[in-house]
Amino acid sequence: MSTIIRLEKICRDFQVGEETVHALRDVDQEIATGEYASIMGPSGSGKSTLLNVLGLLDTPTSGKYWLDGRDVSGLGDDDLATTRQQVIGFVFQSFHLVPRMTALENVELPMVLAGMAPALRRERARDMLHRTGLADRMGHRPDQLSGGQRQRVAIARSMVMQPKVLLADEPTGNLDTHSGRDVLELLEALNREGLTLIVVTHDPKIGQRSHLRLRMMDGEISSERNPSAEPAASHFPGTGRAPA
């Protein structure tokens, strides 16, 4: 099966005063296409930095990063932006919806930035809001929506550009149990359709449900396959063998 993400000796150092903090130390990791991975670990262990590096929001100090078969380690600002636009979707803990735009406009935003024609993007945004169960909330602004609804708008927004990888940073962190479960089920449904899903979480239950568990500790990564979870590639008959 194909590899969507390959990290090779990724380091990310931060200068805090005179001290150098090693947020990532020689991280080697591969993530397969269609994988459902969770990243867990205590605060300050480097899991957010890892997610930022994976999302091309942050550039590693050293190491190589292949995304979708392409070395993205040395890309400039604008190339990184283009790659983000085409390959990656983001879901944030605090939703990050633009408060002065309606749900529909928020979902359209990535397509507006990409310069897509209004008719096409409106149709796609509507479809995506239908899929996330917000057909009757399209004209609402974020402050008129519940937390769960906001996160579903954010998910719809992250999906309209048809990314290959969805990076979710504590997607249920600001939600109550009930809407948290809804959001997680929505993300998992997208994963079952072939989307590579990577979730940073504190919630051990999410960790349990993921297929690949990545654990960060002092900037170092360890991974284990979830024995109880079904194999990630099982929905893709013909893409090769199931991961070991």
Place this chain on the structure above:
Amino acid sequence: MRLPDLLAMAFNAIVRYPLRSSMLLVAIAIGVSAVLVLTSLGEGARLYVSGQFSSLGAQLLIIVPGKTEVGGMGGIAGSISGAVRPLTTADLMAVQRSPNIKSVTALVPGIGTVNYRGVERNIGVLGTSSHMQALFDYEIESGRFLPELDLDDASPIGVIGHTIATELFRNTDPVGQWARIGDRRFRVIGVMAEAGQAGGINVDEAVFVPAGLAMQMFNRDSVPRAMVEATGLDEFERAKKDITQIIMARHGGHDDITIVDPGAILVTFNRIFLVLTSVLAGIAAISLTVAGTLIMNVMLVAVSQRTQEIGLFKALGARRHQIVGLFLTEAAMLSALGAVVGYFVGQGAIELLRELYPIVEFRAPVWAAIAALVMAVGSGLLFGIMPARRAARLDPVQALAGH
């Protein structure tokens, strides 16, 4: 990103932050309207003065006895050197014989008391000739203006101003009536139409009489001032030379007159007022610069208010130039809106000035209006660059976290 989307997004941000936007709008509007109002003051003054002068016509020269040390502008007021021979009607009649000269009009002003059947009134008397009417576009209400007479003709006739006609003659038709100025009788041959100030005199309260008559009235044997009309623009310079030569020949070789060219004075006045107007525009432009720095501050606040949003845009694939474009568009759009508002406020203020002082034609010159609009949008862009670039350079991770 498509242009309509860019504009819509900037407009959306402007509308959704009404306090911030209206503050900027007001600042820029004040700047733009200040430019318009101040330049309209300068331009109004210029038009007023040049209007007074241009009624004199382009082919006109004024002869004043006495030679001044400096020519041009300071000529009239300048000090007079040497002995001055008076300018006589005989001198003027000699000048009139030059082929380059169409007409010579003696101007003999004075103050007198006009009396009609015991009703008196102090008025201005102007001894002049038939040419005056054409030169100043005087309109006649009834009767006629002075006929063509010799320069020394002292026929007892006069044309009276509109106010004199109504106040002294009341219901009688003045034309054909005899009245007195001082102890001299004259027959009213015409009444001027209401005209107000024209050619430097209050026509409504003046009596026009032949120059010769005025000289007798005021016991003068010389002419204080004369207007000479050249036959055409081409003969203008030759006419000037002729006047000098003729007078010199008659005054024993002394060049003791001053020839004033109102056209040249007008040019000088125009230049002075243009400078004045630009100075006023410059002062007003300072307020636009102040508005510009306000734009910068407000946009910087906008950038820090929307740091997370910028981070989000970057995460969603916005390139640097797009972020710069968004904030610049917003700044430019705000300043353009402010400029339009300021334009109409300024025009309204100018309209009000016109109502208050109808004698002056206040009008902002077109260049000032264009310059104000261009400057407003320009300063919006210029002072928007720094905040926009700051936004574009934000680190997406930091920005998303709201730092």
